[in-house]
Amino acid sequence: MLSNKLKQLLQDKPLVIFDIEPTGVKITKARIIHIAAIKVSLENDMIVSEVMDIMINPMQKIPSRKGNRPIKKEAFEKQMDFRKVAPNIRSFFQGCNLAGYNLLKFDLPLLAEEFARIGQVFPDEKEVEIIDVQTIFHTQEPRDLTAALRFYCDKKHDHAHDALSDARATWEVLQEQLKKYEDLPSTTSAFHDYSLRKKNLADWARVLYYDKENRLRFNNGKRKGELVTDHPRYAEWILRDEFPLSTKRILKNEIFRTLQEPKGPNKKG
Numbered sequence: 001m002l003s004n005k006l007k008q009l010l011q012d013k014p015l016v017i018f019d020i021e022p023t024g025v026k027i028t029k030a031r032i033i034h035i036a037a038i039k040v041s042l043e044n045d046m047i048v049s050e051v052m053d054i055m056i057n058p059m060q061k062i063p064s065r066k067g068n069r070p071i072k073k074e075a076f077e078k079q080m081d082f083r084k085v086a087p088n089i090r091s092f093f094q095g096c097n098l099a100g101y102n103l104l105k106f107d108l109p110l111l112a113e114e115f116a117r118i119g120q121v122f123p124d125e126k127e128v129e130i131i132d133v134q135t136i137f138h139t140q141e142p143r144d145l146t147a148a149l150r151f152y153c154d155k156k157h158d159h160a161h162d163a164l165s166d167a168r169a170t171w172e173v174l175q176e177q178l179k180k181y182e183d184l185p186s187t188t189s190a191f192h193d194y195s196l197r198k199k200n201l202a203d204w205a206r207v208l209y210y211d212k213e214n215r216l217r218f219n220n221g222k223r224k225g226e227l228v229t230d231h232p233r234y235a236e237w238i239l240r241d242e243f244p245l246s247t248k249r250i251l252k253n254e255i256f257r258t259l260q261e262p263k264g265p266n267k268k269g
């Protein structure tokens with residue numbers, strides 16, 4: 001029996017629950033070696049699902065282990081690079097809202113960065129609403145994905161750090177969370193705000209956000225909460241330093257926009 005909340009979540013768009021396994025933890029340097037996703041949609045009051053599971057040659061050094069799991073490097077070295085598999089990923093994700101475990105801090109920024117490296121903007125921040133299952137879990141029962149699966153589904157997570165296994169575990173946890181917590185949102189739009197903790201983020205890496213007047217502000221660092229337009233030198237430092245390309249794109253657009261406006265007093269850095 002499908003819960004009403006789950007029906008509402010899937011009413012407007014399919015939901016893609018995805019997970020990524022990378023070569024490292026730094027967005028600007030890491031590459032995806034494995035991405036898997038489950039696309040779920042509602043048809044005649046029934047859940048219909050489709051699976052995508054892609055291994056990728058990162059064209060860089062591959063770690064020998066991921067957590068407690070050894071990584072067979074030769075399996076990835078035989079695969080296509082990201083540029084060649086990007087159309088398949090984009091096609092699978094197109095027109096869907098997104099869900100994942102810790103996707104706001106890592107999976108989504110890294111996916112956007114991989115697309116930026118090949119000159120594409122995807123997923124588009126203005127077109128996608130997200131559900132971060134970790135945000136639900138940490139708000140309600142602070143722990144990790146393995147503990148979440150045990151807590152909500154009474155299951156062991158025997159294949160942690162396998163992208164498809166993690167995506168499946170995340171999907172199972174989300175379903176149980178919707179049943180357990182009556183105060184959770186019932187639309188993807190409300191869940192988007194819930195996952196972002198009601199902050200109108202401008203980029204997936206959470207470096208920038210829009211205030212209530214839709215003005216771009218810094219979200220962290222020494223200029224946290226301050227307007228981008230008030231600190232051009234700080235913005236220029238971000239553009240020079242190791243920040244995600246998708247973040248730099250938004251910052252460049254803001255700088256270009258302000259250059260078109262009438263010039264006022266000199267701004268500080």
